[in-house]
Amino acid sequence: MTDSLFQPLQVGRFQLANRIVMPPMTRSRATQPNDVANDLMATYYAQRAGAGLIVGEGTQIAPNAKGYAWTPGIYSDEQIAGWKKVTDAVHAKGGVIFAQLWHVGRVTHPDNINGEQPISSSAIKADGVKVFIDNGTDAPGFVDTAMPREMTQDDINLVINQFHQAAKNALLAGFDGIELHAANGYLVNQFIDSESNSRTDMYGGSLENRLRFLDEVVETLCDAIGADRVGVRLAPLTTLNGTVDANPEETYVAAAKVLNKYGIAYLHIAEADWDDAPLMPMTFKQALREAFAGTLIYAGKYNVDKAVQALSSGVADMIGFGRPFVSNPDLPERIKNGQPWATHDANTLFGGAEKGLTDYPTFTE
Template identity: 75%
Template sequence: MTAALFNPIQLGQLTLANRIVMPPMTRSRASQPDDSANDMMATYYAQRSTAGLIIGEGTQVSAMGKGYAWTPGIYSDNQLTGWRKVTSAVHANNGVMFAQLWHVGRVTHPENINGQQPISSSAIKAENVKVFIDDGENGPGFVDVVKPREMTKADIQQVVEQFRQAALNAIKAGFDGIELHAANGYLINQFIDSESNLRTDEYGGSLTNRLRFLDQVIGAMVEAIGADKIGVRLAPLTTLNGTVDATPELTYTAAASLLNKHNIAYIHIAEADWDDAPVMSVEFKQALRAAFKGVLIYAGKYTSQRAVDAIESGLADMIAFGRPFVANPDLPARIKLGQPWAPHNPETLFGGDEKGLTDYPVFS
């Protein structure tokens, strides 16, 4: 019934035991004040290491890249020490783990970035977008984002270098590879999508120009750690955090072609998964398959049967199950044996302690 999910698959130089992916999910439990991964996070990921591939939660590449309180970084020695605990625990259980590297761009508040003004492709405030802050006085809570400033060429070069260094840091911290977060309205996405990029230089206007920042970041990381250790997450139809593209099928098929030229290991597609969300057509998925020759991962409210169907159709190679992995540390076994999936507690998704993180039981 679910055999298609349990065939091994080659990902770069790695042979993965199955085609089930634990995707990146923000859990906001990094140690303070330095946003470091910790023992609690090591336990959490180790519990879920029967996934063919774990992609860690979004991890900021610099202090300016942070969008929410208590998310981890990967730019200081303390942060690398923290991540080594995590990767060692996952590898001890024969797991494979990539780090997801992100820069949130405009999706933040000065409180999260040492009082600075956020940066973005253009000086456009994301409307109706809130982020989580902890100012140390009024208690943690959600606040509106602020208007960013348009990045200069020097800013762009600096962030490209931050991504390059973060990729090196990830390998140094024991990760098997990295995923570039180019989805969900964060900085790379702010350059790609037409409605969030009003630049008039070589980083804006035409589709080629809007993809230039992505191209340069990937190029720098490929040079640093090798294409076989790199994946990219894209979200063609989501309008999260205010980024909208006028012609998403054209734009993201072009992005897939660009990434194919870099010969990276995989593309991870986040399908829009809210109620009445736009549905990715089979034709769009076929176009992405034609454009990109590496591994294609899809995520978005997949059931076991939908996952099997997607792999057997040839449109997907691996399937990521997000929130099911929160409450089901043994999700691959439950899928294989047809066991029910436990529901997660939404109250403990973000922030807190072990409760709602490491205390979900395996199936008995």
């Protein structure tokens, strides 16, 4: 029954061993003060190298792209060297790992970005959204996001250049490719969704204009490292971090068509996965399949049965299992052998050290 999850697959330039993806999950354990990936993270990812594809945790492309304390960056030499430990460890176990390139836009606080005002598509605050800060003086904790300023054309050009350089840095760090984080209410998503973009220039108003920033970022990523090393993550129905679109199906099928013209390696769809979340209709998934010719990955509360069903229906080529990978470093083996899954401890997801990161045993252990 699980055979379909263990069929090899060509994704971009890579032959992947199975259809199981470890999706990006923030774990907030980068070495401070410079947000550097470390040996602990190398152990964590190497333990999970049985996934057909690992997408690393969200990694900020610039100092002001950071939304939360203790997340890793990929813009300094020290950060590139830190990530090299991680990619070397994963490759030593035969794994394939992409870096997720991240700019949070308005989903931050000045304490996380050297006192600067956050930037966004528009001067619209992410109401009710909190971010984790560590300002070095008070106890670390959650605070409300700050009011952003609307990005100028110079800001837009700068961020596009930062994405370009970050993709090159990812290859220097040994990553096999990159995933653009265009989901979950962060900067690219803030341009896409109608309710977070009130611009009146070429980046706002019409759907074509709202997709322009996504288009230009993907173009520069493909130019930097080749389309066959680029993936993009979208979240059509999520309302995380305050981004809402008035017509998600129209918007995201159009986004998929934009991505399709570049021949990128994959499109990664994050389904809304909280309790009472809106279900993504099969008609919507079929429309995305028709719009995008590359590999389609879906993630969001998948179990084995649901995953096999998604593959056999033809709407998905790979399935991401998020939190199950936290507590089951050997998740592919457990799936293959029909073994039970351990549950994760929610209290150790973010921050800390080995506990809740690298100390979950395999089934045989």
